[in-house]
Amino acid sequence: MSYVFEVPKEYGYVLAVAASTVFINTTHKNLTSIMRRASGVPYPQSYATKEEIERNPKALRFNLAQRSHANFTENYTSFVTALLIAGLRYPNQATWAGSAWVAGRFAYALGYTYFGPPGRTAGYTVSLIGKAALTIMAVLTCWNFA
Template sequence: MSTSLLGLAVPQEYGYVLCATAGTFFLGFWHGARIGPYRKAAGIPYPKAMAESSDMSAADADQKKKMYLFNCAQRAHGNYMENQPSVAIALLVAGLQYPLWSAGLGAAWLVFRTVYAVGYTREDKTKGEGRLYGAPFWFAQLGLFGLTTWTGIKMLL
């Protein structure tokens, strides 16, 4: 069964796709909001985007760790912002043909992106390897890209 959205026939389950897509907006907001405490703890003033090597060379070991974690939080957010637009578009397009698969992959992507961000800022990890716990987001993202491609091919055939 399908319904009409702005004159476009969409599957009834497309609401799940829209909710998953909206989830990417809220997760982006969460990413941005969680950087503030790391910035404050590291003592990095605005408009600096990252703690630079000159900042770290003048800091004690505890302050260096705080600057490192701030940089990790910033990088997790940056990586999220690099990937979110294409994922949101893939969700919306693939969801026209495969709403449940798309919404499921979108939900998995959201969960693993959260794990990625939290892992990246784990104090007991060095070199950001905690982010690897969330790396399966790549599989969800590639799945969405594949479904989007297949949707386009089916339209052409």
């Protein structure tokens, strides 16, 4: 059996959400670079040591920015996969859920970098809701292909 693969007209919005994630990654890169420069943690060192943090509180902020970026990359692949699959059947809903994830990730990056672990909660919650919705829609899309 074969299928004719037709992409919904609204799928362009889904692609726009996917493309917008370039700006999140750039935000992470900029935050990490700014905090690295301020902390004096040299390349290629990925994180400041406990001793460096005790001597220089800005080193902790560098670690927070670095960890926030790592968390983004840990979640990005599953997000974009769910977004692109869900958008095939639910383009409008996927656009909104994906936009929530994007907004939540910006809030997460800024909140975690500047306010530490408690600062990430609001952004995490918003992004989690968006990603959960996308995951459900992606599963339903796959189910309907079977």
